[in-house]
Amino acid sequence: MMEYSEDELLAVLLSREVRDGEISACGALSQIPAAGLLLARELHAPNAEILILRSAFDPFHTSRQFHFLAQRGEMGLFFVSGVQIDRHGNYNLHQLGPDPERPKARFPGGYGGGMIYYAARRTVVFRTEHTRRSLVERVDFVSAAGATPPDVLRRGHPSKMVTPKATFRFDKNAAVFKLDTIHPPWTLDDIRANTGFELDVKGAIPATPAPTEEELHVLRHVIRRRMIDTGTYAAWAERSLGN
Amino acid sequence: MGVPYVPVLGLVGTDLLKRRDDMVIAVDPFDGRTKTVVAKAMRPDVAVFHAQKADRHGNVSCGYEAEVVMLAEASRHVIVTAETIVERLSEKEATGAFIPGIHVDVVARAPFGAHPAGCAGLYGPDKAHMAEYVAASQDDASFDEYLRTYVLDVKDHDEYVERFVPRHWREPARAVGE
Numbered sequence: 001m002m003e004y005s006e007d008e009l010l011a012v013l014l015s016r017e018v019r020d021g022e023i024s025a026c027g028a029l030s031q032i033p034a035a036g037l038l039l040a041r042e043l044h045a046p047n048a049e050i051l052i053l054r055s056a057f058d059p060f061h062t063s064r065q066f067h068f069l070a071q072r073g074e075m076g077l078f079f080v081s082g083v084q085i086d087r088h089g090n091y092n093l094h095q096l097g098p099d100p101e102r103p104k105a106r107f108p109g110g111y112g113g114g115m116i117y118y119a120a121r122r123t124v125v126f127r128t129e130h131t132r133r134s135l136v137e138r139v140d141f142v143s144a145a146g147a148t149p150p151d152v153l154r155r156g157h158p159s160k161m162v163t164p165k166a167t168f169r170f171d172k173n174a175a176v177f178k179l180d181t182i183h184p185p186w187t188l189d190d191i192r193a194n195t196g197f198e199l200d201v202k203g204a205i206p207a208t209p210a211p212t213e214e215e216l217h218v219l220r221h222v223i224r225r226r227m228i229d230t231g232t233y234a235a236w237a238e239r240s241l242g243n
Numbered sequence: 244m245g246v247p248y249v250p251v252l253g254l255v256g257t258d259l260l261k262r263r264d265d266m267v268i269a270v271d272p273f274d275g276r277t278k279t280v281v282a283k284a285m286r287p288d289v290a291v292f293h294a295q296k297a298d299r300h301g302n303v304s305c306g307y308e309a310e311v312v313m314l315a316e317a318s319r320h321v322i323v324t325a326e327t328i329v330e331r332l333s334e335k336e337a338t339g340a341f342i343p344g345i346h347v348d349v350v351a352r353a354p355f356g357a358h359p360a361g362c363a364g365l366y367g368p369d370k371a372h373m374a375e376y377v378a379a380s381q382d383d384a385s386f387d388e389y390l391r392t393y394v395l396d397v398k399d400h401d402e403y404v405e406r407f408v409p410r411h412w413r414e415p416a417r418a419v420g421e
Contacts, residue, residue: 061307071252090256100258115253145256152255152278153271 004211006164007240009183012078012125012211013162013221015039018048023069024159025051025120027112031233032126035241038223038232039218043215051075056186056230067112072121073155076121080113084139085125087176087197089146089158092139100141110143117144122159130163132196147175149156166191167208176200181208250279290318293356294342295365297325298332301344306363309340321346324353326365353400355408366412 004012014036019022024040028031030052037050037057050057053066058068069075082091094108095103117123127134150153161168161177165186168177179199182191184207192199209220220242227237254260254393255268255278270276292314294305303323305311315321321342328350329336356362357374379389398404404413 003394064310081391111259112252114250114257114259118253118255138291142256142258144253148255149278151276152268153252155252 002213004216005240005243006128007035008216008219009211010128010162010164011035011039012215013167013208014124014126015043015215017077017160018045018050019041019076020045021047022121023049023051023074024077024079025053025075025085026065026079027053027110030079030081031236031240032128034233035219035223035227035237038226039215039219040046042218042222045201052232055232058231063112067115070116072122073119075116075120076122076157078116078123079126080116080123080144081128082125082143083138084134084136085109085161085177086136086139086146087211088138089125089170089175089177090139090142091125091146092141093143094141096136096140098140103140114144117146117156117158118148118154119156119165120225121156123156124160124162124181125158126162128164130165130191130194132194134196135163135194137198138195146170165194179205181206183208184210244282244284248281248283251282252279254280285317287314287318289320289322290314291322292324293353293362294323294325295339295362296327296329296332296336297323297347297350298329298344299350300331301347302331302332302337303342303344303347303350304337304339306339306343308363310331312340312342315346320348322349322351323347324351324356326354326356326362328352343347346398355404355412356400358404369409372407383412 009033014033018037018040024037026037032054034052034057037048037052041048041050052058070078074221080091082093083096084092091113093107093113095106114232146158157172160169160170160180164183166182167180169180170176171178179191179201182188182205188201188205222239224241226232228234250269251266254266260280265278268278269281270278288345290311292311293312294308296304303315303325306403323342355366359369359376361367376389378383393403393407397406
């Protein structure tokens with residue numbers, strides 16, 4: 001069995017969500033999705049348009065151009081993360097604590113995500129930490145909403161959540177994340193112990209297909225080199241891929 | 244744009260919307276059914292921003308910083324500081340985002356006027372200074388100290404540049420700019 005880091009695993013799992021011929025994007029401070037986007041284009045999606053905000057893979061000069069592309073419905077896939085993600089598909093990029101007037105911690109926030117969540121056909125939410133504090137029943141602050149009343153204009157929805165231990169699929173009708181696959185060697189008990197919301201599992205949960213030798217090889221050699229050469233999270237790529 | 248509000252996709256269901264009185268949910272007037280957020284137009288009294296180059300007629304060339312074009316159009320009064328001011332921007336100099344002088348009240352020369360942030364194409368952010376700013380913003384006392392040092396106790400922009408813009412930035416950039 002091949003060894004790989006959590007960052008490498010996440011980059012591979014995110015890359016598999018990219019579809020050929022679509023526009024797929026990630027925002028600023030997004031090294032793992034950036035690696036996933038580049039990997040997908042190298043492997044199964046050679047004609048994917050990829051857009052890594054504020055990098056050599058960003059065709060735009062203003063945030064208005066990015067905003068309107070998304071709003072027009074041209075974006076197939078967007079990758080996003082949050083300090084907290086909840087069962088209902090909401091994520092929080094703003095603040096922590098029960099009292100919104102006196103937050104225990106504040107984060108950069110952001111308003112674009114609240115729009116792109118409605119605009120991109122699919123959004124994959126990821127988190128580098130699978131714990132009870134990061135995956136919760138209700139986020140402390142809703143920066144972007146998973147579900148919407150039927151009479152509100154919305155083009156796209158959350159599609160998946162990916163963590164270092166499991167993947168979840170968003171059930172649009174029930175408007176909740178449901179456990180989809182578990183990354184070996186983790187077990188259902190591990191997921192239950194580390195998830196802050198009810199899993200509501202019926203039956204066996206399949207194992208996540210492990211990163212293949214090809215995926216890891218291309219990520220560690222071709223993509224690592226490309227990220228370093230283009231100054232796309234170069235320090236991260238050097239440190240985190242293939243070590 | 245000169246219109247009172249614009250529809251915006253998204254944001255319904257967020258806590259952001261609860262805290263803003265300039266964005267509300269409205270029904271599409273054409274289909275009478277679908278709802279979106281509408282955002283109230285902003286009409287600032289004064290916009291102040293920094294640009295790469297301006298001329299004596301108030302024309303401004305702002306490189307890639309095209310967002311300020313909209314800001315200049317929306318604001319009643321516009322004050323622009325620029326790295327350099329020339330007699331009249333040539334066709335070649337009026338590249339990138341361009342703001343015609345009709346929108347601009349005042350231009351003033353302020354080399355390194357974006358410091359400690361960057362000015363696209365000319366210099367990047369001053370990372371050491373930014374780290375100091377982030378550290379200072381941890382609490383009120385350290386932020387007051389930051390303000391005293393870099394803003395309140397500084398006589399004018401020349402003194403600021405002399406004391407706080409790294410020396411090795413200034414010499415080559417000035418030689419190029421003038």
